[in-house]
Amino acid sequence: MLRIAPTFEVLRPETLDEVVNLLDQHGEAARLIAGGTDFVPNLKHGLYAPEVVIDLKGVSALRGIEHRPESLVFGALVGLHEMETDTRVHAVLPSLSRAASLVAGPQQRRMGTLGGNLCLDTRCVYINQTEFWRGALGGCLKKDGDVCHVTVTGKKCVAAASNDTAPVLISLGATVELLSPRGVRHLPVDELYINDGIRNLALGHDEVLTRVFVPRPGPQRRMGFEKLRTRGAIDFPLLNCALAFDLDEAENLSEPVLIFSAVAARPRSISQLPVGRLDAALIAEFGQRAFASVRPLTNINADVDWRREMVPHLVSRAFEAALGRASATPFSLSNAR
């Protein structure tokens, strides 16, 4: 059984000032923990060796959802379960609420937070393993080694960004608020991620993500989220995609955004999307655009060709969801079957 070697100290600040002071004091030796649903398994696998763990759970300033006229503001500690069940969030941002409802299983959604989901470590079949397992392969670029077992020749880690809320928040034009000893800064969610699987966050080691601002969508905005995974009940995405676009009364589509993730180290924005009258041909074109630029790798444990073939299907399902043809209720225990 995997255990955590108790080689670190856990600190429990209650205010953001205390958090910032602790980050200042301990620097890279410290790591943050929120719900722990990603952090703890990774710790058990020996991926991190912190000296100090700063538990954010007691910081009440990080809680709560604010419904402002121009935006919805989520504290970093807002739980995934809260996002999936809050009817007001669901009414305004159905794709976000749906993405939250499709993260992991019920237990993880009770513990897991939005901040933790956005800061989720990248995933790879060669890294989410025990130390012993990785050691047998001599490690890899991301940890303790100098090769990548996925690209073999490459010198860059391509472990997959696997957070389900990230592509949605990018598609909705959300921003995050980051706090550090140097002060506050804001970043579009899109810029929170960099293309490096070793650490894909443009977040300093002394920074804490405090809030997420999601602009209220206009009346013509449509949005959808789709996810491919092994079991409906629990698994990480094999692929996910978030879609948003404006649709006028004449059924003309404009301002489209389509984001795919669980492919590379950061979510991928699909470019050169068509606009115009929304019909089957247009949807098929979206699917083709996505198919052309989404090339799954062996970093995730499922047939690569099959995953790629699924890309256009996910797109058309995201459209159906956006157009309200799919079941509108969030996915939860009661309707999981």
Added chain:
Amino acid sequence: MIGEGLVRADGQAKVTGRAVYVDDVRPEGCLYAATVRSPFAHARITGIRLDPDFDFSDVTVVTAADIPGENVVALMTDDQPALADKVVRHVMEPVALVAAPTREKALAAVSHILVDYEPLPALFDPERSRGHEPSLFGSDNVYSHITLVHGDPDGAFASAEGNADVRIIEGTYRVGLQEQLYIEPQGMIATHRVDAEGAPGLTLFGSMQCPFYVVKALSRVLGHKRFNVVQAVTGGGFGGKEEYPSLVAIHAALLALKSGKSVKLIYRRDEDLRATTKRHPCRLRYRTVVEVRTGRLLAFDGHMLFDGGAYNTLSPVVNSRGVIHAVGPYRCENVRSEALMVATNTPPNGAFRGFGAPQVQFAAERHLDRIARELGLDPLDVRRVNLYRDGDLTPTGQTLKDIGAKIVLEAALERAQRPLPPGNGSGRPGGGGQAARLAAGRGLALAWHGCGFTGNGEANLQGKADLALEGRDLRVYTSSTDIGQGTETIFPQIVAAALGIGVGRVSVAPPDTDLVPDSGPTVASRTAMVVGGVVLKAAQALRAALASEVGFDGDFDAMLDARTSDAVLRVREQYADDGTLVWDPKTYRGDAYPTFGWSCVIVDLEVDLDTGEVLYRRLVQATDVGRALNPVLASGQLEGGALQALGYATSEEVVLDERGCMRNDRLTNYIIPTALDAPEMETVLIEIPFAGGPFGAKGIGEIPHDVPHAAVAQAIERATGAVLDRLPMMPERVMAALERRR
């Protein structure tokens, strides 16, 4: 009492976390153990050295040279060593053991034991095992080869040539490895003790199904029996803790002896998945002569090739059950059923719920579907025309009576008429929506399962049970373990019913080989039916003993009141059949089992035509249980077993690397269904009492795992036309089959 859904005796402690599993115990001064394992599938060991730069001062190291007795894991044959000596035959084979004051130190020490290997050619393909190099077992790499002949199959095939009324239909079917995936990994603690006579010895405490298997195996390795074996609360077994714990116990005991300390050996999940036994993969070729008009089976010729892995374990028993169950619950007068179990350089395969029956009955059911397809018949009609009826002979020549085959079929069909739960695909792996292009289908499959050991097994074993009157309460002493299936609840129910007292007055002694007699192993759907029957006999014997003590037979409490002594009154009974069963293990003729269980499974599902995913909506099963001693537990067994079979059907795939080592050794990539993935379950208990079981009960532990996967394959075919004859039916295989269809 009997027939009541009493709350399980172990339930509260388990859900509140008070149950003590082996890893919850930490004896004073205990050392932690780890295993040095082979990285090669086949290699010569030329040396074992300690890294001079590592601090071994507080580490105990054990190799084959430290074994006081014989270097063997005694089971059916003595081919498996406790620790590899000179040669390793599979990846992950234990080569040496270490124990240290902390887990971390033990794990570190493992990588500083330097083993020199000279790799040898390895054998992975069972098709190329028999009679080929390298030689792994016996003279020809065959663990077991059984041919069962009934009627005149050769004649039937010969006369089929040129006969327009009949047709020869053949097919090949494949099933892969499956992991038992008990929640609690393997684990054992060895502690030192001094017995009543003052002699030093050991106590082995751990997670297991069969304490007396451990006794047998360990006594050979130690060369004595000065130890006892105690079962800890066990987090599931499914066969995976039938034979394997013997090895774990041997290892813990060897380290405890050498170090003089207590030793705890707990497998990590990944280690457990890579090292321990799995369900045998099998390739099955079936040829049949069938009547064109009806699909009636006129002759059957089946060849099964099982991969046993690097050591024999219990493989011959799997082979045997496979041969007997190969045709499924269908009448056929001319049968040749031949099964070959061969050696390869993969980790040994072993006991798993169903023991060969889930493999062969998948093929049997798929073959009937093939017959229906080729003859343009309805698969259900083909089943009806062939289904066993009272008085039919099985392939071993056993006459069937009181059979439930037709009854379970009709009961399942009737229950399946209820409206389906909503299925707009909301439970689909991707999350759902009406956008999905879904094709709905229903599949049906039937199973039979011989209850208890094959042939003379029970009569030879003579399983024993003790019952003791201790004060005014009773205590049952057996070596039958509760591994989640409810033994601790059922035995008191049987005793309480027999004596007419409250169930709260009957307790079950912990399976400790110092205290309990050998009741035989907790396997083969035999605990409630066989050992439960002995417990019932013990209750009757205890009543008789009490009656003779007090001079009258009447109300149990009145007899207790009349007792003048308060001495413990303990009786022992053992299994004896009524002598009517006749079995010849050489020819495979005769009464293979005291009775058979019958089951019909109907699966309703949807196939996502875009992704190839299978979405389960409902699983109906009607099963002849003889008598449901506790219907809640009985249904739990049936539903759990069926869910395990759905995993076998569509998600559980063991991927081996080029060394034969399991690659997907995590719960994130070896995919079992969770509670949320389960379809709606409708379980019908049919009660056709079996005179040889307590209150009529039959064994039901394994039959639910026998055919749900076959029903799934039929449902996929009926929904989409895609034909899948190979398990597991992963989405990409379903997609490929959908494409082949076009």
